[in-house]
Amino acid sequence: MTQTRFSRTNEICKKAKCIGFVICAPFSKLFTVSPIFTIDCHLTIDSMPLKLAAFLSKPTDIASLVFLRVGFGLLMFWEHSRYFWNNWIEGHYVRQEFHFKYEWFTWVEPLPEKGMYLVFTALAICSLMIVFGWFYRWSMAVFFGLYLYVFLIDQAYYNNHFYAILILSFLMIFTPLHHGWSVDSWRGRVRHVEKLPALWLWLMRFPMSMVYVYGAFAKMQSDWLTGKATAALLGKGTEGTFLEPLMSLPETAIFYAWSGMLFDLFVPFGMLWKPTRIPMFLAAIFFHSHNYYVFPIGVFPPLSLTLTLLYFDPDFPRKLLPSGIKQKCRNSYFSSLKSSDSMLDHLPRKILLGTLGIFVFVQLILPFRHFLNPGWTLWHEEGHYFAWRMMLRQKVIEIRYDLTHPVTKEIRYAPLEDYLNSSQIRTFAGNPGMVLLFAHHLKDLVKKNAGFTPIVTAEILISLNGRPKMNLVDPLLNLADIDPYKPAYYWVTDVKP
Numbered sequence: 001m002t003q004t005r006f007s008r009t010n011e012i013c014k015k016a017k018c019i020g021f022v023i024c025a026p027f028s029k030l031f032t033v034s035p036i037f038t039i040d041c042h043l044t045i046d047s048m049p050l051k052l053a054a055f056l057s058k059p060t061d062i063a064s065l066v067f068l069r070v071g072f073g074l075l076m077f078w079e080h081s082r083y084f085w086n087n088w089i090e091g092h093y094v095r096q097e098f099h100f101k102y103e104w105f106t107w108v109e110p111l112p113e114k115g116m117y118l119v120f121t122a123l124a125i126c127s128l129m130i131v132f133g134w135f136y137r138w139s140m141a142v143f144f145g146l147y148l149y150v151f152l153i154d155q156a157y158y159n160n161h162f163y164a165i166l167i168l169s170f171l172m173i174f175t176p177l178h179h180g181w182s183v184d185s186w187r188g189r190v191r192h193v194e195k196l197p198a199l200w201l202w203l204m205r206f207p208m209s210m211v212y213v214y215g216a217f218a219k220m221q222s223d224w225l226t227g228k229a230t231a232a233l234l235g236k237g238t239e240g241t242f243l244e245p246l247m248s249l250p251e252t253a254i255f256y257a258w259s260g261m262l263f264d265l266f267v268p269f270g271m272l273w274k275p276t277r278i279p280m281f282l283a284a285i286f287f288h289s290h291n292y293y294v295f296p297i298g299v300f301p302p303l304s305l306t307l308t309l310l311y312f313d314p315d316f317p318r319k320l321l322p323s324g325i326k327q328k329c330r331n332s333y334f335s336s337l338k339s340s341d342s343m344l345d346h347l348p349r350k351i352l353l354g355t356l357g358i359f360v361f362v363q364l365i366l367p368f369r370h371f372l373n374p375g376w377t378l379w380h381e382e383g384h385y386f387a388w389r390m391m392l393r394q395k396v397i398e399i400r401y402d403l404t405h406p407v408t409k410e411i412r413y414a415p416l417e418d419y420l421n422s423s424q425i426r427t428f429a430g431n432p433g434m435v436l437l438f439a440h441h442l443k444d445l446v447k448k449n450a451g452f453t454p455i456v457t458a459e460i461l462i463s464l465n466g467r468p469k470m471n472l473v474d475p476l477l478n479l480a481d482i483d484p485y486k487p488a489y490y491w492v493t494d495v496k497p
Contacts, residue, residue, distance in 0.1 A: 057347065058198045066182075397460065
């Protein structure tokens with residue numbers, strides 16, 4: 001018995017050593033190590049990476065990770081069912097001919113009608129397979145691949161929660177969420193476990209922690225803290241409702257600005273500390289419920305609440321089920337279970353651990369890239385995407401494109417509705433990068449159909465967060481002469497905060 005215990009501990013330590021050198025050592029002072037690691041592995045107070053590794057190797061109840069798998073799958077099934085219900089597949093991908101391409105992914109094109117319907121059908125089916133943990137690795141990988149494909153078709157459909165789902169689903173491919181209460185373990189494809197290393201739970205907590213904290217960092221700028229952004233946002237979100245008079249008060253805008261920033265900043269830490277956990281979760285329920293009913297952000301509020309529940313103790317789902325139901329489920333499940341597994345097999349290998357470490361590191365530094373750009377990010381929007389800069393700007397826009405014959409100087413007006421759908425129009429007009437892409441699309445259409453290269457100019461007046469309207473670009477600037485992916489701070493008007 002003693003020999004078995006020592007051998008298991010030594011195996012943990014060998015695996016833990018890999019973890020320790022990938023995770024940043026300075027954070028290891030936050031954690032302590034159980035006596036078994038001190039005795040058998042000879043860890044000292046100076047071996048901080050190993051102490052952190054031991055913390056991340058600690059056996060942790062799998063219940064909350066199973067809850068995540070089921071909750072994520074159900075929400076994704078609902079999300080992709082809405083594309084059929086609201087006819088978004090037809091409107092966004094089948095009938096729409098022009099799409100705003102990402103710079104490095106201009107080759108990504110929507111499939112023909114049947115193909116796009118098959119993609120969304122597959123996404124819905126994979127979501128249900130994730131719920132039940134049936135062929136989990138394959139269904140999770142296919143889900144991520146298809147979701148990424150749809151995401152890359154058009155940047156006008158970008159939303160922060162789509163990006164969050166991409167990050168989470170990528171990490172879920174490698175996280176062994178199917179080793180407990182799944183069809184895969186019930187049928188013997190994988191062996192059942194009751195506990196996994198704490199590393200996997202912390203990895204699943206990472207995406208929502210980043211959304212919260214980086215969202216708070218982004219709000220630490222004048223337009224948000226002075227209430228300009230929230231006043232414009234709440235005014236638009238509650239327009240025509242009984243809440244409009246209240247939301248139009250300056251005090252309301254200031255309260256929303258500071259309470260929203262402080263909530264985002266402290267909610268992960270407040271949820272992890274037991275004395276403040278319940279009040280903080282009640283605040284999260286209010287916050288995300290409010291966002292769901294005021295702003296059109298779809299699945300993000302319920303998904304955020306699902307991910308916020310991961311901050312509770314890992315065994316919290318077991319406490320939610322009545323004991324009678326829980327016992328019946330256990331009896332039915334375990335009666336046909338093939339075998340169980342030890343936790344050791346689920347510690348990540350060096351290659352996987354290094355890959356995940358690099359991925360996490362990139363996600364941590366990417367949102368700060370806007371500091372490398374000159375100018376005002378809210379105006380030129382370079383570095384705005386993939387940075388959790390949520391709800392920071394409300395733009396009221398007037399836009400008109402003019403196409404001028406280079407010889408005759410004849411001018412034609414290009415109505416946006418003839419080329420773009422309502423979702424694209426709502427998003428692109430305030431984004432200089434997409435404004436430029438559409439100008440090149442108009443140039444290419446005229447060149448193809450009329451045989452000449454037009455001068456493409458645009459009159460774009462923008463009111464940003466309640467400010468007077470200003471020109472986004474020089475009305476005489478020929479947008480067709482600018483490289484389609486040239487950073488906007490080189491050619492938009494120079495506006496200061």
